[in-house]
Amino acid sequence: MSTLNITLKNNIPQNARLFIDGKEYTPVREKNATLSVTAEVGNSAEVKIINPFEGQLPFGKWFLRTVFYWLISVFGIFDFLTDVNKHCDVIEYLGTFNTESDLSLTIKFNRFKENGRVLEVIEGAEPQTESANGYSTDKVAKKRKVWYNVARVISVIAFALVLGFVVIVN
Amino acid sequence: MDKNLLKKEFFTHSGKIFSNLAIAGTVVSLFSVLFTVLGALFVLCYYLFAFIIALATLFTVLINNPNWFSIISFDNFGAYSNFMLSYVAPPAVAVALACSILSIVFLCLGDKAKVKGRIIFSSVVLGLTLILLVALLIQLGGSR
Numbered sequence: 233m234s235t236l237n238i239t240l241k242n243n244i245p246q247n248a249r250l251f252i253d254g255k256e257y258t259p260v261r262e263k264n265a266t267l268s269v270t271a272e273v274g275n276s277a278e279v280k281i282i283n284p285f286e287g288q289l290p291f292g293k294w295f296l297r298t299v300f301y302w303l304i305s306v307f308g309i310f311d312f313l314t315d316v317n318k319h320c321d322v323i324e325y326l327g328t329f330n331t332e333s334d335l336s337l338t339i340k341f342n343r344f345k346e347n348g349r350v351l352e353v354i355e356g357a358e359p360q361t362e363s364a365n366g367y368s369t370d371k372v373a374k375k376r377k378v379w380y381n382v383a384r385v386i387s388v389i390a391f392a393l394v395l396g397f398v399v400i401v402n
Numbered sequence: 403m404d405k406n407l408l409k410k411e412f413f414t415h416s417g418k419i420f421s422n423l424a425i426a427g428t429v430v431s432l433f434s435v436l437f438t439v440l441g442a443l444f445v446l447c448y449y450l451f452a453f454i455i456a457l458a459t460l461f462t463v464l465i466n467n468p469n470w471f472s473i474i475s476f477d478n479f480g481a482y483s484n485f486m487l488s489y490v491a492p493p494a495v496a497v498a499l500a501c502s503i504l505s506i507v508f509l510c511l512g513d514k515a516k517v518k519g520r521i522i523f524s525s526v527v528l529g530l531t532l533i534l535l536v537a538l539l540i541q542l543g544g545s546r
Contacts, residue, residue: 247516284408284411286408286411297415300416301416301419304420304423305422305423311422313418314418
């Protein structure tokens with residue numbers, strides 16, 4: 233068993249999750265304000281950074297969930313400040329590092345850029361294999377979000393009109 | 403795609419919606435319970451304002467308006483205050499209470515580490531709603 237220590241030079245992108253050998257780790261803020269993660273690993277460690285979000289679900293499941301949210305939030309009126317991935321950005325990193333001995337890595341996240349790289353290793357060994365390292369935008373999820381927002385606005389206006397009508401009649 | 407992570411997303415999203423609903427319910431019930439106090443303050447302000455205007459016009463305003471000091475009175479607020487206490491506050495408190503409990507449960511089932519702030523906020527809202535419930539019960543008990 234060896235130790236893999238990852239220091240993050242800047243904040244991990246919003247809603248991204250870090251997995252080492254399939255186990256999720258939450259970066260801890262150190263005294264010098266950097267984030268770091270320490271994990272016990274075998275001879276090689278698979279580092280995965282992803283940001284799963286509901287827009288990526290199959291249409292049926294996404295639709296059912298959205299209808300549920302729409303109903304419990306009174307036709308979408310109270311469904312605000314709930315979205316953490318407004319632009320449907322997809323973060324995908326998958327790399328394997330040689331950890332036959334203890335390894336310290338310092339990585340730096342890049343700003344979001346379509347087809348840009350998610351991170352760079354600035355200190356420590358380069359990954360043995362790197363099968364994914366890129367930002368992208370989920371266009372299907374973005375389209376779904378636009379439709380949901382349109383439906384919300386229409387239903388809020390309809391709700392206000394019906395409420396106004398009821399008040400006037402009574 | 404990790405199903406477990408997306409399940410957590412579902413609980414987190416639902417918890418946030420319930421938290422928003424709880425805040426709205428608490429604001430409405432707070433306003434309803436405080437309506438009597440706010441109404442009384444408003445009437446007192448009105449009397450003060452009316453007196454200042456009467457004084458500024460050397461009470462000549464009373465010649466044209468003999469009812470100058472009784473345009474607004476505490477009686478007008480009695481009906482509104484009763485309406486707010488009997489019909490608006492109870493459902494609002496019930497909604498706020500149910501939604502704040504649901505929001506805490508859902509947020510705890512979701513991604514706890516990322517919504518710590520919301521859980522604390524919802525707990526504060528729950529506490530405030532319980533205080534409002536007690537205040538409402540006392541007010542309703544006193545009015546009967």
